Amino acid sequence: MGLFIGLCYDLKADYLKAGFSASEVMEFDDEETIIALETALLQLGHQVERVGNGKELARRLAKGDRWDLVFNIAEGLKGRSRxxxxxxxxxxxxxxxxxxDPLTCALTLDxxxxxxxxxxxxxxxxxxxxxxxxxxxxxxxLPMPLFLKPMAEGSSKGVTGRSLVKEHQELVNAYQVLHELFGQPILVETFLPGREVTVGIIGNGSNSxxxxxxxxxxxxxxxxxxxxxxxxxxxLERVSYRLLIDPEPLAAQAKQLALDAYHTLGCRDAARVDLRCDPNGVLQFMELNPLPGLHHVRSDLPMMGRLGGVTYTEIIAEIVESAWQRYKC
Ligand SMILES: Nc1ncnc2c1ncn2[C@@H]1O[C@H](COP(=O)(O)OP(=O)(O)OP(=O)(O)O)[C@@H](O)[C@H]1O
Ligand SMILES: [Mg+2]
Structure with a gap:
């Protein structure tokens, strides 16, 4: 069934035009992502309207406008609840x-x-x-080595060569630089030296x-x-991506841990969970992204879909279907 879908997003170009810096808008979306989403939704037989950011959405809703569904990729501008x-x-x-929902989106950003x-x-x-x-x-x-990153950022903001520290003076210096740059608490974690995976999940409850x-x-x-x-x-030059499939023990462990984290944090429709192994090869939860990047080429969720034979349009269809089912019951 074709739906009337409102697209909510924070467009990088809009904020750059309004005078924000490249770093401030790093997490925001490119026009390409909006076009890809719009194209996929239209292909699926939906009608799409570009609504824009949260303020624009508030203005429209207050005026009485409604959509069957808002497809939301807006990350917000300020604060850990953005x-x-x-x-x-x-x-x-x-x-x-x-x-x-708001609780999960705020909780996972911290x-x-x-x-x-x-x-x-x-x-x-x-x-x-x-x-x-x-x-x-x-x-x-905590014992060294440690890893430092801002407590409430995404897109690897603040994760640099300086994040890995091996002694206390290095830690203090790295803390000061990050705190100065981001003006927020800094998370100091045990460094996980092992393999890293990211797990994409779509769906709700037992259908996840x-x-x-x-x-x-x-x-x-x-x-x-x-x-x-x-x-x-x-x-393209520095990272390679590989889909782990079932006989690999790490794949099964990653699936289970990611699904457990997804349900524990109360996620809906889709999310991406980042995991990494400790020195013993045991996977650890790093963070969960309840608004996974949806650039059709670059973002991890579409990329893993592609590697596994699931198209971008199919991913978007599943997300819309998951959301729509929640409101139908
Ligand atoms: N404790 C850790 N030990 C080793 N590496 C870590 C640790 N925490 C984070 N990293 C590295 O830093 C990267 C970014 O960290 P994290 O995923 O928490 O941040 P993010 O910026 O929110 O990510 P995203 O871009 O997925 O939103 C991880 O993908 C991982 O490579
Ligand atoms: Mg991450």
Whole structure:
């Protein structure tokens, strides 16, 4: 059945035009992503309207406009609840929308809170401390090596060659640089030196399914220890991606841990879960993205679909179907 779908997004070009810096808009979407989404939805027989960002959505909803479904990829501009803003506006106006609710979107953006909830469920996640001051950085008591990243960012923001530290002075310096740049608490975690995978999930409840378990292999000469900003930007030269399939023990473990995290954090419709192995090869939960990137070529979820023979349009169809089913019951 064809739906009238409103597309909500934060377009990079709009914010650059309004004077924001490249770093501030790094997580936002390119025109290409909007076109790809629009094209897929039209191909599926839906009618699509570009609504724009959260403020525009609020204005339209307040005016009385409604859509059968809002397809939301807006990440929001400010604060650790920014990804929850569009979902919250939709709920306020009883407007059906795709993906997780405000609670899950806010919880998962705060990586420390998400880790606490996952850990409480008995799922493995690296030991960590949240650091707010230089004195706290100097007092971190976790064993080295450690990994530092901003507590509430995405797209590898703040993940650089400096994130991996092997002694205390390095840790304090890295903390100061990150804190200065991002003005938020810094997550200091045990460094996970093992293999890294990202797992795409679509669906709800017992109908949730893993789209793919994709290993991320760093092949560059520098920063080969993590998915840093540099590796992400130059992924064609520095990263290779491989779908792990079932006889591989890591694939089964990754699927289970990712699904457990998806359900524990209360995700809906789709998400991507990032996992990495500790020195013993045991997978650990790193973070979950309830608004997974949907660039048709570059983003991980479409990429793992492609590697497994699922087209971009099929992924979008499954997301819309999952969301629509929730509102039908
Ligand atoms: N504790 C850790 N040990 C080793 N590497 C880590 C650790 N935490 C993060 N990393 C590396 O840093 C990358 C980015 O971290 P994370 O996935 O938490 O951030 P993100 O910016 O939210 O990611 P995304 O781009 O998926 O939104 C990971 O993919 C991984 O390569
Ligand atoms: Mg990640």
């Amino acid at each position: 990804e929850a803003q569009v979902p919250a506006i939709c709920e306020l106006f009883a407007q059906p929308y795709t993906f997780s 990586k420390a809170l998400a880790k606490r909830v996952v850990r409480d469920r008995g799922l493995p996640t690296a030991p960590f401390e949240v650091v707010n001051t230089t004195a706290e950085a100097a007092a971190v008591s 399914r893993v789209v793919g378990v994709m290993e991320v292999i760093f092949t560059g000469q520098v920063e080969a220890f993590a998915y840093t900003t540099l590796n992400k930007d130059e992924y």
